[in-house]
Amino acid sequence: MTKNENLVFWAKTYLCTVLLGVALATIYVGLERPIYYWDFAAYFDAFNQLGALLAESPVRWLRQVKLSIEADDYGTAILAPLMPFHLLFGGSRLSYIAGVITVYLVPTALFMGRMSYLEAVSETSPSRSWLVVWIAAFLYTPFWAATLRGWPDIGGCLALSAATYFLWKSRFLTRQPVISGIRVGGYLWLAFMLRRWYAYSGLGIGISTALFCLLQAAKDRDFRALLKAALGGVCAILVVAGAALALQHPLILKILGTSYGDLYSGYKTTLASQLDQVISRLSYVNWLLIILGLCISVIRRNRFSLFCAVASVLTFFLFTRTQDPDRHHSMPIFLWLFPAYVQAIVAIVSMPALRPRWSSVIIAVAAGFAYLGTFLPIGRQLLSPVSYVFAREDTLPLRLDNLSEYRRLIDDLVREMRPEDRFSVFASGSVMNDWLLSAMNKDLDPHIEWVCQVDSRDQFRPGALKSKYVVVTDPPVTHLQPGAQICVTIPDQAIVEGKGIGTAYKRIAAYRLSGDVKGYLYEQTRPVSKAEVDALYTEFREKYPGWATPEW
Numbered sequence: 001m002t003k004n005e006n007l008v009f010w011a012k013t014y015l016c017t018v019l020l021g022v023a024l025a026t027i028y029v030g031l032e033r034p035i036y037y038w039d040f041a042a043y044f045d046a047f048n049q050l051g052a053l054l055a056e057s058p059v060r061w062l063r064q065v066k067l068s069i070e071a072d073d074y075g076t077a078i079l080a081p082l083m084p085f086h087l088l089f090g091g092s093r094l095s096y097i098a099g100v101i102t103v104y105l106v107p108t109a110l111f112m113g114r115m116s117y118l119e120a121v122s123e124t125s126p127s128r129s130w131l132v133v134w135i136a137a138f139l140y141t142p143f144w145a146a147t148l149r150g151w152p153d154i155g156g157c158l159a160l161s162a163a164t165y166f167l168w169k170s171r172f173l174t175r176q177p178v179i180s181g182i183r184v185g186g187y188l189w190l191a192f193m194l195r196r197w198y199a200y201s202g203l204g205i206g207i208s209t210a211l212f213c214l215l216q217a218a219k220d221r222d223f224r225a226l227l228k229a230a231l232g233g234v235c236a237i238l239v240v241a242g243a244a245l246a247l248q249h250p251l252i253l254k255i256l257g258t259s260y261g262d263l264y265s266g267y268k269t270t271l272a273s274q275l276d277q278v279i280s281r282l283s284y285v286n287w288l289l290i291i292l293g294l295c296i297s298v299i300r301r302n303r304f305s306l307f308c309a310v311a312s313v314l315t316f317f318l319f320t321r322t323q324d325p326d327r328h329h330s331m332p333i334f335l336w337l338f339p340a341y342v343q344a345i346v347a348i349v350s351m352p353a354l355r356p357r358w359s360s361v362i363i364a365v366a367a368g369f370a371y372l373g374t375f376l377p378i379g380r381q382l383l384s385p386v387s388y389v390f391a392r393e394d395t396l397p398l399r400l401d402n403l404s405e406y407r408r409l410i411d412d413l414v415r416e417m418r419p420e421d422r423f424s425v426f427a428s429g430s431v432m433n434d435w436l437l438s439a440m441n442k443d444l445d446p447h448i449e450w451v452c453q454v455d456s457r458d459q460f461r462p463g464a465l466k467s468k469y470v471v472v473t474d475p476p477v478t479h480l481q482p483g484a485q486i487c488v489t490i491p492d493q494a495i496v497e498g499k500g501i502g503t504a505y506k507r508i509a510a511y512r513l514s515g516d517v518k519g520y521l522y523e524q525t526r527p528v529s530k531a532e533v534d535a536l537y538t539e540f541r542e543k544y545p546g547w548a549t550p551e552w
Contacts, residue, residue: 017109017134017138018102021105022098025097025101028148028376031397033399033400036150037433037438038433039149043074043096046079048086050064055087069193070248071251078195081155085098108143109138112338115161116341119305120302120345121350129345129360132363135368136367137338139370141371142330142334145374146326146327148395149328151328153194153195157191157335160198160332160335162183163191163202168307171216172209172213173229174229174232178232185236185238185239185240186239188205193243200315203314203318204312204314204332207311264457265456267454267456273481277324277330279392281334283369284389291340293305294306300347302343308336308339309336309339311336312335327395369389372390373389374393380394380396400514401513402511402512402514408511409509410440413437414441414443417469422449422466422469423467423471425448426464426472427519428478429479431473431477431513432519437471449461452488455543455544460536466528469522470522471521473513474517476493490536501533503532504527537550
C-alpha cells in the first residue's frame with residue numbers, strides 16, 4: 001500500500017467510525033430528558049458560552065481561553081477544538097457530544113487500537129484480526145461512559161496515547177533522548193492542561209517508563225542507555241514544568257497550596273470499594289480477556305502490553321490516594337489496559353484450532369452486547385439473562401420519573417415566592433438538587449440560596465437557614481458515601497421531623513419524586529433562633545470539630 005493509499009484508507013476508516021459514533025450518540029441523546037446538572041451540564045454549558053463568545057468576538061474568545069488555561073481548575077481549552085460544531089450545528093446536546101466523539105473519542109480509539117494491534121500481532125497472525133480489533137476499540141465502553149455523560153475528558157486520553165507512542169517508539173527515551181523527551185513532555189503537559197487530574201496519569205506512565213528502562217538496561221547490561229533515558233526524562237520534566245509555569249502559573253500556585261486529600265475526602269472510600277467501582281465498569285467477559293491478554297503478553301513477551309498495564313495500575317493507586325475514580329477519572333486506567341485486551345483478541349483469532357471468522361464474530365458480538373447492555377435500557381433488559389456480557393455499572397440515558405411532580409414543585413415555588421424571597425434545597429443527588437431545579441427553570445436562579453453539598457469541600461452555609469422556602473426529601477437524598485454529606489442530611493431530617501431548626505418551618509406541599517422518594521416544600525414561619533443554630537452546629541462538630549458556629 002502506497003503512502004497515498006494508506007492516507008485514503010485511514011481517512012475512510014476515520015469517517016466511517018465517526019458516522020457510526022454519531023449515530024449511536026443520536027440514539028442515546030434521544031432517550032434522555034434534556035435536564036442536565038452538576039458535571040453533566042458544566043462543560044456542556046461552557047461549550048455554549050464559548051461558542052456564543054466566538055461568534056461575537058474571536059479576540060475575546062481567545063483571551064477567555066487563555067485566562068482559563070492560566071487559572072481554572074476546570075479549564076475550557078479542551079472545548080476549543082469543538083467550536084466548529086457549535087458554529088455549524090448549534091449548541092444542542094447532540095452537537096456537543098458529536099464533537100467530543102469526532103475530535104477525541106474516535107482518534108483515541110483508532111490510535112490506541114492500531115498501536116496495540118501492531119504490538120500484539122506476529123508474523124503468523126492473520127491480518128484480518130484488525131477488523132475485530134477496530135470493533136473492540138470503537139465499542140470499548142470506558143471511552144463512551146464519560147463521553148455520553150457530557151464529560152470531554154477523553155481528550156486527555158488522546159494526549160496520553162501520543163505520549164505512550166513516543167515513549168515506546170524511543171524505547172523508553174533511549175533513542176533520540178532529547179527530541180523524544182521534548183515530545184513526551186509536551187503531550188504529558190497537554191493532558192494536564194486539558195484536565196489537571198491527568199497529572200496522576202503522567203506520574204503513572206513516568207514511573208512505569210523508569211521501571212521498564214531499568215529492567216531492560218540491567219538485562220542488556222547497557223548502562224549508557226540509562227544515561228540517555230535520564231537525559232530524555234530530564235527534557236520531558238523540563239518541558240512539563242516550563243510549560244506549566246509559563247502558561248499556568250496561577251493554577252500551579254493554587255494546586256501547591258491546596259490539600260486535595262482533605263478537599264476531596266468526602267469522595268474517598270476504602271480500597272476495596274475503589275477496586276469494585278473500577279471492576280464494575282467493564283463486563284466480566286472484558287475482564288477475562290484482559291487477564292488472558294496479560295498472561296499471553298508474559299508468555300509472548302509483549303512488553304508494550306505489560307508496560308501499559310503497569311502504568312494503569314500505578315495510575316489507579318496514585319489517584320485513589322486522593323479520591324475515588326469516577327467514570328472520567330478511570331479512563332486512563334482502562335486506556336492502558338486496552339493493549340492486553342487486544343493481545344487476547346489477536347491470540348484467539350490467530351489460534352489454528354479455531355476458525356478465525358467465527359472467533360472474530362463472537363468477539364465482535366460480545367463487544368456489541370457490552371455496549372448495548374451498558375448504555376441502552378432495552379439492551380440491558382434483553383441481555384439481563386446473560387448480564388456477564390455488560391458492565392455492572394450502567395450509564396443509561398439521564399431521565400427523571402414523575403416529571404410532572406417536579407414541574408408542580410417549580411410552579412409552586414414560582415407562585416409562592418415574592419421577588420425578594422429565596423429558597424434552599426437540602427438534597428444532593430440525582431433525584432433532587434438545586435442545580436436540577438435550576439436546569440428545569442432558569443427563572444429560579446435569582447431566588448436560589450445555594451447550600452452545602454459536600455462537607456469536606458463546602459462546609460455548611462448558614463445563609464440557607466434564612467431562606468423563606470426550603471425543599472427537603474424523605475429519605476434524605478445524597479450522592480456520596482454515608483456520613484460525607486451531613487450538611488444536607490442533618491438539616492433535612494430536622495425539618496422533616498419538625499425538630500430543632502425544623503420547628504421554624506411548616507409544610508405546604510408534598511411531591512412524589514423519581515424513585516418514589518417523597519419531596520416536600522416548607523415555608524419558614526419565623527426566623528431560626530440562635531439557640532437552634534448552636535444546637536445544629538453542635539451536631540456538626542461531632543464529626544467536624546473545626547466547624548465554628550457563625551454569628552447569628
